[in-house]
Amino acid sequence: MRWFLVNILIYPFIIMSLTPADVQPLLISDNLGDRLKGVNLLRQLDPTIAFDLIQPLVTDTNERVRYAAVSQLDPLGKQDPNKALSLLRDRIQNDPETDVKAAAADVIGGLQLTEAYEDLKQLYHQTSDWLLQLSIIATLGELGEPKAIELLEDALKSDNGLVRISAVSALGELGNQEGIKLLLDLVKDEDWQVRYRLVQALGKLGGDQAQEALKILTEDSMEQVAKEAKENLA
Structure with a gap:
């Protein structure tokens, strides 16, 4: 009961219908x-x-x-x-x-x-x-702007690993097949997290080139990457 009374006092607007006059x-x-x-x-x-x-x-x-x-x-x-x-x-x-x-x-x-x-x-x-x-x-x-390919290409060259990883993911979400050309260069990237996001991006983009890259990644030295590649191929 005490908890109920405290909440009535602190959060009166939650238990009644709000109007603009209450908020303004x-x-x-x-x-x-x-x-x-x-x-x-x-x-x-x-x-x-x-x-x-x-x-x-x-x-x-x-x-x-x-x-x-x-x-x-x-x-x-x-x-x-x-x-x-x-x-x-x-x-x-x-x-x-x-x-x-x-x-x-x-x-x-x-x-x-x-x-x-x-x-x-x-x-x-x-x-x-x-x-x-x-x-x-x-x-x-x-x-969803196709021209973003240009900026994402720049981001793939960033010195910051998180920015590069984000760029890989964004290329997959963008859905532009031109992005595959940029992604193929990352199959042997030294950062396994980049390769992991690469697998997911290629899975979203699809197509013959993406499938071939995924086949290579099924043999990746990092188990998480290889497993994800196999699941995307399946």
């Missing part, structure tokens, strides 16, 4: 905790209303609020893709925080806003932050 005061509060709570509560409102309310929070003075707001633009941005594109472009170009830029890049992929590809490409080459580069590369497969 939190969103404009000077208190950081209130604004963060308000952003989270937007999930319980009609998406059209929530999208209108969340837009000012995308440029909030606090980076945690901006991050939370930007992250929620997928799926809220589907209400107005053009407006979402404008908001996200502004964040990847102007936000001072890497985490917010990374979140914006992720949402661009989730919403498949292919118009922002050149923005992502420019940011990838401008930043020296490998975590931001990783976020950009990871989102390209979901983005």
Whole structure:
């Protein structure tokens, strides 16, 4: 009973129907905790209303609020893709925080806003932050922009192993058969994690060349890679 009463006091909105009037005061509060709570509560409102309310929070003075707001633009941005594109472009170009830029890049992929590809490409080459580069590369497969092959080819040459692994996965998700040419060079890559992701990417892309590469990988020295290759051939 005590637990029940405590939760009624702390989370009153969970046990009653929320309205925009309940949430809006939190969103404009000077208190950081209130604004963060308000952003989270937007999930319980009609998406059209929530999208209108969340837009000012995308440029909030606090980076945690901006991050939370930007992250929620997928799926809220589907209400107005053009407006979402404008908001996200502004964040990847102007936000001072890497985490917010990374979140914006992720949402661009989730919403498949292919118009922002050149923005992502420019940011990838401008930043020296490998975590931001990783976020950009990871989102390209979901983005569905064929021109991303060019940037993924660059990422395969990265000095950072995680960026390379992400590029391999993105090539598989992108589904462009031109990606097979880039992937075939990795059959003997020294990083077994690259080869493991390679097997998965080739399995998704399919085709005769992919099948031949998978046959070679069934003999890989790393058991996990060989097993995955056999399963993809089957």
